[in-house]
Amino acid sequence: MTTRATGSVLMVTEADDLHGDALAATLRNHHGLTPIRLDMRDFPRENGTFRLASDGTGRSLSHVLGLDDVASVWWRRPQPCLVPGGADRADDDFRQAECDGFLQGMLWSIPALWVNDPGADRTATRKIVQLETAYRAGFAIPETLITNDVDEARDFLASRHGPVIYKRTGTGRGPFTETRIASAADLDRLPTIRHSPTTFQDFIPAEYDLRVVWVDGIEWAVRIDSQSGVGWVDSRLDTAVAFTPDRLPASVSKSLTTLMGALGLTFGVLDLRVGLDGEFYFLEVNPQGQFAYLEIKTGLPLFESLANLLVLGDGSVADR
Template sequence: MSARSMGSVLVVTEADDLHGDALAATLRKHHALSPIRLDMRDFPRENGTFRVSRDGTSRSLSHILGLDAVSSVWWRRPHPTQVPGSMRSADDDYRQAECDGFLQGLLWSMPALWVNDPGADRTANRKLVQLETAYRAGFAVPETLITNDAGEARSFIESRPGPVVFKRTGTGRGAFTETRIVTPADIDLLPGIRNSPTIFQDYIHAECDLRIVWVDGIEWVVRIDSQAGVGRVDSRLDTSVAFTRDRLPASVSKSLSTLMGALGLAFGVLDLRVGRDGEVWFLEVNPQGQFAYLEIKTGLPIFESLANLLVLGDGTVTV
């Protein structure tokens, strides 16, 4: 991307999001710029307006200044609007839809650089879309079944030559749930997936795990010595093991570029697993993933890279 003229940066996230705080500090340090922060749950408690006139369009929110000066947006962790409840659920559903539609439209209509485009972000969050796209991009993908059919799940588990893990599809907000290996006790609980489609996937015996932060073509790669601690199945469970800077093999880097381009993402946090035979397996990409701890562990200038993308249109960092 070519350099952009400096304008305001809007960060759409939770009010107490530490990643939003860290980006704000980075923008102030490297670009002398304080971003605008927006927690969508503040609407409709605050007023909002969109107007079209002969002179063009304008938009405003009563608790935010300079919305029309925004030139880039980090679509970090958007929430639905927070509409007060009433006596009738039908009225609540209507008002919720109207408020969500208004605020989303107000924001999405802004002619800004989006990281990420909200439509692409929403689609890419679907694990089924990720797996299909990763497979077509040339990644090795573990044998996977995603279903709400207990019989299909049982057949899949019993047909696999080794252990099978299960995890949530990750398409909705909720408490953290770890990836776990299916045990005999879990088989009896399979009917419970009827109302909660679940991912079942071959367990890859690993040499290590890789977590990559993608910033518009720049790969910040961290090798996690996951097999040295309690996070052998799910590397997110143990941050006490070694985290080191790494690089991807050229073939994997090519697949990564193809994947992110096909998903339409300028930013994402990816989890890959390196098998004992050296094969690199795709697990998932999170357009809103956590990465601050990777910078703390390795010193990689990830926030600076993201800040440069939002301000300059280029995430390159001079190291």
């Protein structure tokens, strides 16, 4: 496919993001486009200006050319501006807010195709919002408790008839944390949730796991043979098992479409677990999730699909 875009593609992500590198290469190879790339941490080291006059709007960053020609944006991994600290914490907070507000406002005001809309992206990253929306969309959800109340957590663990997993609730940057099965030893550590609300869920014995890359209505499903390796609790822990392209049942596709529409997302990476009972359980959706390894493992044209969405407004791939 060699169709050229009528405007530029802007990627907002970290400078060292390998997914950004892969999409840039795909845009060049399939569409003859070199995208604009922006790491928000470069501001305010670099200058920025927004101007509104009778003849229109102008946006500029001293290290980025072509913002006014942007037709689509991949809101991949935005970062806070990197504002040098001073001696006064209140002054630091003020300057951080001013820089973030300026740069975010200038970017968000661009009349472009957003993948994803920043407001929807931010709301959808909240795990409680995801779970409630997925439940209303018809997905099966493991019985869940999210709390910082030690007594509530202890009662929940005591009331369940099988194993319970626990995992982080937020989506902020930080070291990778795996999903674990709660053990007797963990009961002594429950007071630590007071300042870190934690997610507890019934553990679902699985046939296999699924990771689904959603590109504006097109679902690329990958079956992960998680139960044959060390990732039988958390499939992210073992990429040595079999990864194969798969298709979702029509009922699951319908729930997925309803979920993503309700969240306002055009792109996301979802984790589903297929239980021994044959049910498809929703675990989470990450609007900025990792998927390059899925293309490497299966050969699915995931980056081509995303590039087509950004350039053509349609993530379809010829000869799929």
